[in-house]
Amino acid sequence: MAHKRKTLAGFQTGAAAMFKSLGIDIIYGRGRIEDEHTVSVDGQTYSTKNIVIGTGARNAKLNIPGKELTKGSTEFLDLDRLPEHMIVIGAGVIGMEFASMALLAGKKVTFFEYADRPLLAYPEKYVQVIVDKFESQGAAFHFEQAVSSVEEVEGGLRVSTKDGTRAVGDFVLDATGRVLNIENIGLEELGIEASPRGIKVDNHMRTSVPTIYASGDIVDKTIPKLTPTAEFESNYIGRDILNPQGPEIHYPVIPNLVFTLPRIGQVGVTIAQAKAKPDKYKLVEIPWGKQKDWVNNHELDSELALIFDNESYLVGAGAISSQVGAWLDWLAPVIEKRMTAKDLNSLIMSFPTQTYMLWSTLAALLKTE
Incomplete structure (x- = not known):
């Protein structure tokens, strides 16, 4: 927290000075x-x-009795000390990311989630890896549960659901959206x-x-x-x-990450979209951690999925790894610029690195000309 506050203070004073120097x-x-x-x-x-x-x-707030007892992401990120038992309402991006921090620090986390699994927008296979890891670290998940109230009780804060499930903790994070x-x-x-x-x-x-x-x-x-x-x-x-007469906005493909430990990410066409249209897309799933262990920091559960169209252009990717941000940032221009194997083979990568392995793997799968 001391590092965070020092860093943010630098951003705030630095940004104000920069704006002033630019005449803003x-x-x-x-x-x-x-x-x-x-x-x-x-x-x-x-x-x-x-x-x-x-x-x-x-931060959103559930409109339930006791909502004033819940906290949002801003309050969590300003805690001087992590709670011993954090109850998280919502297993979306914010809830899962913050739980990842607390669990790594040896704290207890209990989830209440209205859906039947966390992170609905992300590959179910990868999400399950995170769920299994969280549970091995002591997390408890209650899916298909609608939280009905939060109240102060002896020992902390009690969260109750409509079907009677309850948990008592010392911090309740409302991570139900924005x-x-x-x-x-x-x-x-x-x-x-x-x-x-x-x-x-x-x-x-x-x-x-x-x-x-x-x-x-x-x-x-x-x-x-x-x-x-x-x-x-x-x-x-x-x-x-x-230039009001300039071109309309065009969005490139956008890498999208969840900063759990390990991280999950995707860019372009998703794994679910590829599986739903096998006549349109080719899905290549690679057990990256097992195949590339010698260059992958011994992260055996990391995986990579590459998605190609019928012309063998790369159109999407998904991955789970601590390095997924770098992977997807590297793959995004390959997708956006419709690069071919010839384009990749005109480059030289540093060796031995994960990006070298991405380069050599992808060059063998892409459209040749």
């Missing part, structure tokens, strides 16, 4: 859009040519269409008011809502403001 003013306060060219902040109005909404999201920060910022008065899914934008990231853009978590899109996605959108918006 930071106005602290609650902003509200008054019209297509005006923003008010605590009674002061500011005129502008364009407005970009990037207000992000916050809520968009779009209330009371002036959208309704301007007729800007928004819903719990986000603000509707066109292919130039503009709202229904052409001078007002939106970026990041608050946008109503099906693409992964991630930090690099928001950065990509914001960079595009900057270019579009300078």
Whole structure:
């Protein structure tokens, strides 16, 4: 925590100084859009040519008795000491990632999840590896359970479900999702269409008011809502403001990771999509940890799946490994640029590395010309 606070403090002061050096003013306060060219902040109005909404999201709270006793990701990441027994409501990305930290530190974790398994958007085979590991570390999972209340009792906080299942811990993490920060910022008065899914934008990231853009978590899109996605959108918006007649936004394939230990990730066409359309995709599953152990840090349970189309171009990948981020970042341009074996064989990789093994494995499977 000392390292985290020191690091974040550096980011905060450094970013403010950088903005100032670039001629960017930071106005602290609650902003509200008054019209297509005006923003008010605590009674002061500011005129502008364009407005970009990037207000992000916050922790959701289950609307149940005792919800004030639950904590969100922000509070968890500011703890001075880990709880001895953490109860997690929701086995999605945040719940699983934070549980991974607590379990590695020797703490107890109990999950209550409404669905029948964790991480529904990720490969079930890989998710099961994480579940098995968590259980071996002392985690307990209660699936298909709807939490009905949280209450203070002797010994801590008791979480109860509608069917009577209970657990008592000393910290309850509500990891049931995120809520968009779009209330009371002036959208309704301007007729800007928004819903719990986000603000509707066109292919130039503009709202229904052409001078007002939106970026990041608050946008109503099906693409992964991630930090690099928001950065990509914001960079595009900057270019579009300078050149309104420029091209529409085009998203490349986006690597999507879960930072459990080990990590799970996917990019492009998913394993589930490939299995659902065997006439369209070829799925090559590689027990990477067993086959490449000599260069894989003895991570025997790591696996890699490569997905090809009917022309043998790489169109997707999924993996479980502590190194999955580097793998997918390396594979993403192969997918996006539709690289062939000839393209890969024009390169030289460092040896012996995992990326070398990816290169040599993939070159033998890709379209040749």
